[in-house]
Amino acid sequence: MSARQAASSGSDSDPRYANVDERKRKRMISNRESARRSRMRKQKQMGDLVNEVSKLQNENNQLMQGINVGQQRRMAMESANNVLRAQAVELTERLRSLNSVLQIVEDVSGLSMEIPEIPEIPDPLLKPWQLSCSVMPIMASADMFQY
Numbered sequence: 504m505s506a507r508q509a510a511s512s513g514s515d516s517d518p519r520y521a522n523v524d525e526r527k528r529k530r531m532i533s534n535r536e537s538a539r540r541s542r543m544r545k546q547k548q549m550g551d552l553v554n555e556v557s558k559l560q561n562e563n564n565q566l567m568q569g570i571n572v573g574q575q576r577r578m579a580m581e582s583a584n585n586v587l588r589a590q591a592v593e594l595t596e597r598l599r600s601l602n603s604v605l606q607i608v609e610d611v612s613g614l615s616m617e618i619p620e621i622p623e624i625p626d627p628l629l630k631p632w633q634l635s636c637s638v639m640p641i642m643a644s645a646d647m648f649q650y
Contacts (some may be wrong), residue, residue, distance in 0.1 A: 595621060 602618050609616040 598619075598621050602621065605616050605618045608614075609618070
């Protein structure tokens, strides 16, 4: 018989050690219960974190979709603006041509003609600081990015 078994069997018969064994047994049960609660708490925290990751991934996907929609809208507006700029340049050239015809008619006929002045259309690529836009804040809202 080993020393431990001897001590254990000795404590069974000795009333002085019975109280110590009972405390050890209760502590062991308490420790097991505490470990079980700790594992459950850890499992719940892990589940909460997995749910949070899923929620954040969904939110991130929605934000990315909104960004993509916004970029597509911006590209469409840039394209429309480029068309409008080209049309403005073409119309300005037509007006210059018509004004030169009017000037020739005025010179030949001697009649005084009212020749309109051609407004200067700034080229945003060459002189972006000369854009003819008012200095007003740009108002934006979350509704602009709804899809």
